[in-house]
Amino acid sequence: MSDPAESPVELMWQGRFIAAKREGKWEYVGRARNIRAAVILAVDDGHVILVEQYRVPLKRYCIELPAGLIGDETEGEAVELAAARELEEETGYRAARIDDLGEFSSSPGMVSETFTLVRATGLEKVHDGGGVEGEDIIVHRVPLDGVTEFVAEQRALGKMIDVRVLLLLAGDILNP
Numbered sequence: 001m002s003d004p005a006e007s008p009v010e011l012m013w014q015g016r017f018i019a020a021k022r023e024g025k026w027e028y029v030g031r032a033r034n035i036r037a038a039v040i041l042a043v044d045d046g047h048v049i050l051v052e053q054y055r056v057p058l059k060r061y062c063i064e065l066p067a068g069l070i071g072d073e074t075e076g077e078a079v080e081l082a083a084a085r086e087l088e089e090e091t092g093y094r095a096a097r098i099d100d101l102g103e104f105s106s107s108p109g110m111v112s113e114t115f116t117l118v119r120a121t122g123l124e125k126v127h128d129g130g131g132v133e134g135e136d137i138i139v140h141r142v143p144l145d146g147v148t149e150f151v152a153e154q155r156a157l158g159k160m161i162d163v164r165v166l167l168l169l170a171g172d173i174l175n176p
Contacts, residue, residue: 009021009022012027015032016032017031017032017035017069017072018030018031019031028109029111029113030111030112031112031113035069035070035072036069036070036079036113036116037069038069038079038082038115039118040065040066040067040086040119040120041120041167042065042066042119042120042123043119044093044123047141047143048142048147049066049093049141049142051063051090051138051140052137052140053131053136053137054136055160060159061159062159063140063154063161064164065167066087066091067086067115068082080118083095083116083118089132090130090139091129092125092128093123093124093125094123094124095120095122095123096124097120098118099121100116100118101119102116102117103115104116104117106164117167147169148169151169
């Protein structure tokens with residue numbers, strides 16, 4: 001069996017945030033400039049903070065955990081700092097504590113991007129959120145025991161549910 005890591009990587013196209021690559025027979029996309037992402041599981045007094053925003057590739061609104069890029073503006077930015085910044089920017093909540101839960105991938109056969117999942121606790125509402133100009137993020141504060149119903153309602157409205165929301169349906173990750 002040959003080592004797939006021995007194939008040279010051919011850059012087919014690169015934009016500001018993504019790059020299309022070919023490696024042997026594989027074609028995949030990844031983040032440009034080795035930028036990574038942080039995904040935030042924000043839990044507050046028996047509720048989870050979710051965001052909703054229009055996603056152009058899907059041509060529909062998507063329900064997601066808050067997330068953002070690490071180091072897109074400041075090289076070498078720490079995961080915890082990026083996650084705290086993105087949580088406050090998108091949701092209006094400031095976390096007293098951010099815990100790193102590890103690195104994960106969401107579509108490893110097509111995308112090389114990985115994300116660091118963090119848990120944010122000790123939340124304080126400091127503004128309405130909504131993201132930066134043009135993001136138009138809607139913030140949802142959902143009771144943990146009502147996530148299943150919330151997801152079903154949103155799907156019935158035609159919204160896409162990000163795969164990471166499935167964590168909330170599994171339960172174990174919410175118990176530190």
